[in-house]
Amino acid sequence: QEVTLSLHQFLPAQANVPRLVLDVWADNVEKDSGGRIKVDRYPSMQLGGTPPELMDQAIDGVADVVWTVVGYTPGRYPSTEVFELPFMMTDARAASRAYWEMFETHMKDTEFKDVHILGTWVHGPGMIHANREVKVPADMEGLKIRGGSRLINNYLSELGATPVGMPVPAVSEGLSKGVIDGTTIPWEVTSALKVPELVKNHTEFEGKALYVLTFVLAMNKDRYEALPDDLKKVIDDNSGVEFSVFAGGTQADSDGPAREAAVALGNNIVTVPEEDAKAWREAAQPVYDAWIADMETKGIDGQALIDEATMLMEKYSQ
Amino acid sequence: MTRLVTWLARATAVLGGLVLVLLIVLTTLSIAGRSLSKLFHTDFAQSAFGGLSNWAINAGVGEINGSYELLEAGVAFAIFSFFPVCQLYAGHATVDVFTSALPQRALMVLRAFWEIVLSVTIVFLTWRLSDGMMRYVNNGETTLFLEFPVWWSYAASLAAATVASVTAVYCACARIAEVALSRAILPNDPMGK
Amino acid sequence: MEWFLDLLPLADLSRLELGFWSFPILLGLIFLRAPIGLAMLLCGFGGWYFAMNGNPTPLLAKLKSETYSTFSSYSLTIIPMFLLMGQFATLSGMSTALFKAAESFLGHRRGGVAMASVGACAGFGAICGSSLATAATMSRVALPELRRYGYSGGFSTATLAAGGTLGILIPPSVILVIYAIITEQNIAKLFLAAFLPGILAALGYVITISIYVRLYPDSAGTREPQPMSERWAALAETWPVLLIFGLVVGGIYAGWFTPTEGSAVGAAGTGLVALVSGNLNWAVFRNSLIGTAKTTAMIFFIVLGAGFYNGFLALSGVPQFMADYVLGQGFSPWMVLIIILVFYLVFGCVMDSLSMILLTVPIFFPVISVMDFGMTPEHVAIWFGILVLIVVEVGLITPPVGMNLFIINAMDRTTPITETYKAVMFFVGSDIVRVAILVAFPAITLFLIP
Ligand code: NA
Ligand code: NA
Numbered sequence: 001q002e003v004t005l006s007l008h009q010f011l012p013a014q015a016n017v018p019r020l021v022l023d024v025w026a027d028n029v030e031k032d033s034g035g036r037i038k039v040d041r042y043p044s045m046q047l048g049g050t051p052p053e054l055m056d057q058a059i060d061g062v063a064d065v066v067w068t069v070v071g072y073t074p075g076r077y078p079s080t081e082v083f084e085l086p087f088m089m090t091d092a093r094a095a096s097r098a099y100w101e102m103f104e105t106h107m108k109d110t111e112f113k114d115v116h117i118l119g120t121w122v123h124g125p126g127m128i129h130a131n132r133e134v135k136v137p138a139d140m141e142g143l144k145i146r147g148g149s150r151l152i153n154n155y156l157s158e159l160g161a162t163p164v165g166m167p168v169p170a171v172s173e174g175l176s177k178g179v180i181d182g183t184t185i186p187w188e189v190t191s192a193l194k195v196p197e198l199v200k201n202h203t204e205f206e207g208k209a210l211y212v213l214t215f216v217l218a219m220n221k222d223r224y225e226a227l228p229d230d231l232k233k234v235i236d237d238n239s240g241v242e243f244s245v246f247a248g249g250t251q252a253d254s255d256g257p258a259r260e261a262a263v264a265l266g267n268n269i270v271t272v273p274e275e276d277a278k279a280w281r282e283a284a285q286p287v288y289d290a291w292i293a294d295m296e297t298k299g300i301d302g303q304a305l306i307d308e309a310t311m312l313m314e315k316y317s318q
Numbered sequence: 319m320t321r322l323v324t325w326l327a328r329a330t331a332v333l334g335g336l337v338l339v340l341l342i343v344l345t346t347l348s349i350a351g352r353s354l355s356k357l358f359h360t361d362f363a364q365s366a367f368g369g370l371s372n373w374a375i376n377a378g379v380g381e382i383n384g385s386y387e388l389l390e391a392g393v394a395f396a397i398f399s400f401f402p403v404c405q406l407y408a409g410h411a412t413v414d415v416f417t418s419a420l421p422q423r424a425l426m427v428l429r430a431f432w433e434i435v436l437s438v439t440i441v442f443l444t445w446r447l448s449d450g451m452m453r454y455v456n457n458g459e460t461t462l463f464l465e466f467p468v469w470w471s472y473a474a475s476l477a478a479a480t481v482a483s484v485t486a487v488y489c490a491c492a493r494i495a496e497v498a499l500s501r502a503i504l505p506n507d508p509m510g511k
Numbered sequence: 512m513e514w515f516l517d518l519l520p521l522a523d524l525s526r527l528e529l530g531f532w533s534f535p536i537l538l539g540l541i542f543l544r545a546p547i548g549l550a551m552l553l554c555g556f557g558g559w560y561f562a563m564n565g566n567p568t569p570l571l572a573k574l575k576s577e578t579y580s581t582f583s584s585y586s587l588t589i590i591p592m593f594l595l596m597g598q599f600a601t602l603s604g605m606s607t608a609l610f611k612a613a614e615s616f617l618g619h620r621r622g623g624v625a626m627a628s629v630g631a632c633a634g635f636g637a638i639c640g641s642s643l644a645t646a647a648t649m650s651r652v653a654l655p656e657l658r659r660y661g662y663s664g665g666f667s668t669a670t671l672a673a674g675g676t677l678g679i680l681i682p683p684s685v686i687l688v689i690y691a692i693i694t695e696q697n698i699a700k701l702f703l704a705a706f707l708p709g710i711l712a713a714l715g716y717v718i719t720i721s722i723y724v725r726l727y728p729d730s731a732g733t734r735e736p737q738p739m740s741e742r743w744a745a746l747a748e749t750w751p752v753l754l755i756f757g758l759v760v761g762g763i764y765a766g767w768f769t770p771t772e773g774s775a776v777g778a779a780g781t782g783l784v785a786l787v788s789g790n791l792n793w794a795v796f797r798n799s800l801i802g803t804a805k806t807t808a809m810i811f812f813i814v815l816g817a818g819f820y821n822g823f824l825a826l827s828g829v830p831q832f833m834a835d836y837v838l839g840q841g842f843s844p845w846m847v848l849i850i851i852l853v854f855y856l857v858f859g860c861v862m863d864s865l866s867m868i869l870l871t872v873p874i875f876f877p878v879i880s881v882m883d884f885g886m887t888p889e890h891v892a893i894w895f896g897i898l899v900l901i902v903v904e905v906g907l908i909t910p911p912v913g914m915n916l917f918i919i920n921a922m923d924r925t926t927p928i929t930e931t932y933k934a935v936m937f938f939v940g941s942d943i944v945r946v947a948i949l950v951a952f953p954a955i956t957l958f959l960i961p
Contacts, residue, residue, distance in 0.1 A: 006826065012695075013877070040828070044693075044873055048573065048822030050580045056453070060572030061563075075460040075467075144352075150462055165386045165463045170769065173698055178766045179352070192695075328801055335800025338591055342782070345775035349768045386585065394583035396591065397811050403801055404808035410546035411809055415911045415928060417544045432545050439549060443578050450575030475579055507805070508798075 001038040003231060005029075005223070008063035010051040013043040016188055016254045021247045022067055025119075025217070025238060033234045039065070058218040059114045070214045071149040077111045078298050080214045082305040083122055085291060086155045086284040087208040087277070091317050096121035096248030098312035099214065100241045106305070112216075116224040118239035119217040123186045124252030125209030126152070127202065129195050130182030131175075134203040135270055137283045146171055146183040152211045155287045156184075168193070175199055184211065187255035187262075196262035203270045205277050215247070323488045324505055327402035330481045334399025341392045348382040384463035391461075391471035398478035401440070402485040407507035410436070423497075430493035437486035444479040451476055526562045530827025533558055537820070541912065548809075551816030558823030573822075581815050586692050589640060589685055589774035591807040596778040597644035598799035600635065601651055603785035608748040609634045610652045615745040619736035622724035624660045625670045626717045628653040632674030633681055633713040638755050638777055640683035640770075642864075642907055643806060646675025646915045650922050661732030665930030666723065668923055669908075672915040672931065673716055673938035676904045681709035683759065683777075686868060686903060688770055690896045693872045696889070698770045699763060703959045704893045705900065708949055712901075715941040723937050730934075755780040806918075830874040837878070844882035848895075851875050852902050852946060859906025864914070867903050875899075890957050897956045898949060905942045908935050 007026055011018050018041070026039035045051065047063055054068040055076075070080045079102070082088070089095040099120045108117065128134050130143060140159040146166055147153040153163035164180050168189075174180040175198040182199060190196055217239070224235065262269065272280065288306070295302030382388075404410060408429075417428060451472035459468045492503045524532065533554045540550035559570040581587075600606045613630035617623040632649045639645050650671045657667040679686045682702035691698040724731045759777040762768050768776060785791045824830060837850055858867060879895050880888060907915040910932040920928045949956055 042825055046822070046825035046873060048818055048825075049577055050584075052459075053576050053580060056572065056576065060569060060575075061566070062569040062573045071462075073457075073459050074462055074465065075458045150465070153463065163463070165384065172695075173769060176697065176699075176766075179769060328797075331801045331804035332797050335595075335797075335804055338595060338800075338803070339782070341588070342592060342595070342775045342778045345772055346779040349762075349772055349776060353767050389588060390583040390585055393588045393591065394579055397582040397807060400591075400804035400808035400811075403804050404812070407805055409805040409809050410548060410812060411914065411917050412544050412546050413541050413911055413917075414544060415932075416542040418928075428544055432549065435553075436546060436549050439552060443574060446571065446574035447578055449571075450579060453575055471583070472579060475582070479578075 001033075002036045003033075003227065004038045004040055005064040005219075006040050006042060006047065007065045007067070008042045008045070008047050008054065008057060009067040010045050010054065011043060013041065015043075015192060017067065017247075017251060018043055020250050020254065022217075024250075025243065025247075028238050029234060032237065033231055037231060037234065055115070055216075055218065058220050061220045061223060063220075064223045065118070065217065065219045067215065067217050070216055074150045077107070078295060078300060079107050079111055079305060080120075081151060081291065082302070082309045083212060083214050084149050084151045085306070086151065086211050086287055087205075087281045088306075088309065089122060089125070089212050089313060090208050091313070092122055092124050092212070092248040092252035093245050094313045094316035095212065096244045097241060097316045098309055099248075100244045101312055102305070102309060112218075114221065116219040116221045117216055118219055118235070119215075119244045119247055121215050121244045121248035121251070122212040123215070123248070124188055124212075124255040125204065126184055126186050126211040126213070127204040128182060128184055128210065129190065129199050130201050130203070131178070131199045132181070133201045133268060133270060134182075135272065136276070137279055143181040144179075146174065146180050148184050148213055149211065151287060151291065152184055154290065155211070155284055158283055158286050171195075172198060186212075186252075187258040188251060189258075191258045191261060196258075196265050196267055201268045201270065202262060203272060205272045205280070207274050207277060208281075210280075217243075217247070319488070320492065320503060320505065323485055324406060326481060327406040327485045330399045330478060331403040334396040334478065337392050337399070338396045341389050341396070344382060344385055345389060348385040351382060384461075387461045387463050387466075391474070394471060395474040395478055398475045398482065401479070401482035405436075405440075405482065405485045405489050406504065408504070409507070423500075426493075426497050430490070430497050433486075433490045433493040437483075437490035440479075440486040441483045444476070444483045447472065447476050447479050524561070526827045527829065527832060529558060529561055530824055530829035533820075533823070533827070546812070547912070548812030548814075548816035551813070551820040555816065555819035555823050558820070558827065562823065562826055573819075577819065578815060581818050582811060586688055586771060587811075587814065589688065589771055590810055591803060592774040592778045593639050593641035593685065594644045594806050595799070595803045596639055596774070596781045597635075597641070597648035598803050599778065599781040599785040600639075600648055602790050602795055602799060603751065603781060603788045604790065605749075605751055605781065605784060606631070606635060606648050606652045608745070609752055610649065610656065612742075612745040612749050614656070615737045615742040618660075618734055621728075621733060622720040622731045623733070624653075624657055625662060625666065625720045625724075625731065628657065628670055629674040629677070629713055629716045629720070632671070632677045633709075634749065634752060636677035636679075636681035636709070638683075638752060638759055638781075639678055640685045640688070640774060642675050642678040642685075642904070643810065643914060643918055645678025646671060646918050647806065647922070649674060650919055654919075654923055660734060663727075663730040663930075663934075664923065664926030665932075665934040666727070666730045668916075668919045668926050668931040669934035669938060670716075670720065672908050672913070672919045672935055673719075673941075675915045675919070676907050677709065677713055677716075679900065680705065680712045680904055682706060683763070683770055683773060684900065686864065686900050687896065689868055690872060690899065693868070694876050694892055694896065696892050696896065700889075700960055701893055701896050702760075702763070702770070704897050704956050707955055707958055708897055708901065708945070711945055711948070711955070712942070715945050716938060719937050719941040723934070751781075751784045755784070830871065834874045834878055844879075844884055847882065848879065848884075848898075848950065851879070852898060852950070855899065855902035856905060856909070856943070859903060860909045860912065864903040864906045867906060868899070872899065884953070886953065886957075890953070890960065893960060894949075894953045894956050898946065901942065901946050901949065905939055905946075908942075909939055910935070 029037050029039055052072040054066040055073055057063045058066040070077050083095060083099055103120045134140060137159050140161040143161045144164050145156050145161050147156050147163040156163040166174055171183050172193045292302035451469050454469035454472055496503050537550055537554045541547055560567060563569050610631040613627035614624060617627040632645055635645050635649055653671060654667060682705045687701045687705060688698055691701050755777055758780055759773045762776060763770050763773045837847060884891050907913050916931055920931055
């Protein structure tokens with residue numbers, strides 16, 4: 001082969017995203033290039049560093065391609081947070097499509113100008129898993145919850161819960177020890193962390209989801225620019241909006257089997273209906289207000305981003 | 319000069335050690351707060367001495383928020399501060415078996431040689447760390463919980479790493495001088511290895 | 512930079528070849544007395560530089576944050592905490608009390624003071640998760656006593672080097688925490704599983720000592736037995752250790768805190784005992800901080816070098832190549848397990864334990880976890896973890912590169928390290944026998960696991 005690309009990320013190789021999304025992407029690139037591109041895969045941070053450093057590794061060329069959670073570097077990619085606000089998204093495919101569109105119009109040449117983005121997506125609906133039943137916002141009072149992102153942590157505080165910071169691998173242990181009472185993750189991640197065996201209550205929301213995280217698949221800019229045109233085309237054909245929708249959709253599709261596993265264990269699954277979710281959404285208003293104010297200090301019109309994202313997601317949901 | 323560097327290295331180590339002790343206290347208090355808060359939230363505590371329990375909960379007895387981030391930032395500073403004494407007292411692990419047969423003079427030269435390479439490496443790492451700090455100054459990244467700028471912790475670590483660089487360079491020069499003058503200049507660790 | 516590249520044949524090598532070449536270069540540097548962390552770091556620098564075809568940008572960029580992120584690692588904070596605990600244990604008289612208690616019961620036997628040292632190490636290992644801290648702490652007390660009773664230099668240092676490994680063999684254990692993080696296993700269960708093998712290790716060392724003193728009667732002295740009343744009195748003096756053991760280990764199982772937090776609780780408890788004992792004035796406190804500083808910096812420099820070198824090795828594809836090779840031979844699961852363990856024993860001679868765990872577990876664990884040993888996957892993971900723990904622990908005492916050997920030898924400048932090397936091989940033998948037993952009878956490891 002002519003070109004060997006290193007693909008670096010933080011999950012073990014057998015986890016859902018590496019197996020069902022990243023490997024598929026890499027295999028397709030290898031196949032479509034007629035074997036002229038080879039993608040070496042380095043799971044579990046094998047090339048060194050910590051997950052928050054992944055983005056810089058792609059920018060600096062330590063790795064050629066990285067997959068990372070945008071929220072691992074709080075403050076650097078503020079516009080992406082519009083999708084991470086509580087009760088924004090409903091469907092991972094629609095949200096990933098909207099995310100790509102807004103990436104192209106608002107973020108490509110600003111926040112992400114140092115790196116070549118191949119895909120942007122969100123996971124399936126994020127929800128609450130706890131050691132006691134949670135139906136109304138008041139049930140959250142006093143619970144110690146590991147939150148997944150800056151904004152969900154702010155929301156947990158608003159609800160009177162205590163957001164706890166701990167690395168993902170510590171979640172299982174924290175739950176089994178009662179160091180935390182619960183965690184916010186989508187269904188898909190619960191099986192790897194054995195969450196349904198550790199806590200018996202799950203709270204999901206009809207309609208708009210509690211929260212999501214935003215992801216990017218990012219490539220070193222120079223490395224991309226240096227490719228011959230035909231290989232550039234191979235990369236281009238495998239990236240962009242279609243890939244983003246595929247990635248978000250695949251990740252969301254893994255939610256189903258994980259949910260069934262919890263049902264099989266006889267766990268208590270609370271689905272908050274649309275009308276009851278109103279109280280939850282009202283409690284999120286301060287998070288929205290604070291976020292818009294925060295964006296203003298960065299010279300970004302937060303309300304406009306919210307409106308655009310809402311409009312696009314509604315459009316693509318149909 | 320040797321006395322000044324010795325004082326600087328030891329003082330930095332003690333400062334880092336005090337930060338470590340502080341982190342131990344912080345973590346222990348955080349655990350105590352968490353356990354107490356769990357206790358006060360139990361039905362028994364609420365019914366038996368509800369007033370006290372609620373007072374304690376409202377007074378903020380509980381896990382210290384963001385103790386995890388403080389621990390990470392603090393321990394990084396502590397470890398950078400521990401490097402100067404390790405340099406000063408030649409504390410780095412080496413394998414002496416294959417060189418033990420060399421004459422004393424050759425050993426001193428070898429030691430001076432590695433001390434030079436080591437000091438260049440430490441200065442190099444410190445320079446890279448300063449670039450790392452500048453990156454976080456410019457990109458505005460914060461921590462997840464306390465949302466303080468990441469570069470603050472880098473700056474603290476950089477200060478300690480700078481002391482480590484100064485000590486390392488001084489030690490390298492001293493080892494060269496030791497070879498030239500054939501006498502010891504750098505102090506032995508008063509506590510032994 | 513171009514001319515520089517032309518001079519070096521390294522520039523033409525593939526990444527895999529670079530990876531294989533790095534081994535002899537690393538060993539060469541170490542044997543030339545380069546500090547171990549420095550040697551690894553230099554190989555890592557060179558590796559990344561040449562693997563990127565002479566483009567220095569990735570290397571320079573990586574170093575912007577990797578030093579900081581290595582030193583700020585949450586899971587590694589337990590190393591300085593356990594080391595400080597060792598310092599406090601010395602100041603508070605806890606380590607002396609432990610040794611005196613063991614010595615009063617065993618000291619009059621042939622090799623009894625050495626056995627007592629192992630017993631005291633086991634006691635300290637029950638509260639401390641670091642082998643280096645255990646070896647260093649107990650040596651301060653036991654080494655002068657061993658020499659006073661006429662024990663030979665090499666036998667004394669070897670006993671303490673081996674006894675020190677009980678620091679990680681008996682839970683809590685730094686290495687198990689790291690294994691649990693890499694393999695996403697339950698730390699508390701791993702600690703439970705390590706309990707019986709840890710006791711077995713202490714017993715094995717005691718038997719080794721009794722064999723050694725029969726083979727070399729001149730290597731050990733004897734003393735008069737003490738009355739029982741004095742023995743019980745000495746045992747009663749160890750109550751602070753029992754208290755902290757109860758607090759740390761009990762707290763971990765009761766769910767009050769995580770094992771990482773447990774190291775802080777242990778250090779705080781030991782510090783409190785030191786404070787109450789009245790031995791803690793500013794001067795000794797300052798010295799214990801400086802002592803902790805020196806050893807912590809030494810360990811973290813190696814961790815830094817290992818991390819950087821491991822990143823390069825992963826990039827080179829060497830570990831993957833070796834794993835594929837072993838798997839490609841069509842061996843049975845047991846054969847693969849034995850090959851892996853032998854690999855650890857051999858590489859443990861020249862590599863540092865922590866570096867080896869960080870380097871190899873991500874490669875070997877997936878291989879082992881898909882194989883059928885007739886147990887549940889979780890049991891296989893725990894059992895393999897304990898076996899790996901033991902074989903890398905052996906690496907701490909196998910010549911020529913063994914961290915415990917270095918620590919002890921630095922504390923006893925009068926004994927040439929070659930003497931330590933000779934005597935320690937008996938303890939290595941005992942370790943190998945133990946590994947064989949645990950491989951043959953997984954039930955010993957899994958006995959306490961629900
Ligand atoms: Na231990
Ligand atoms: Na060894």
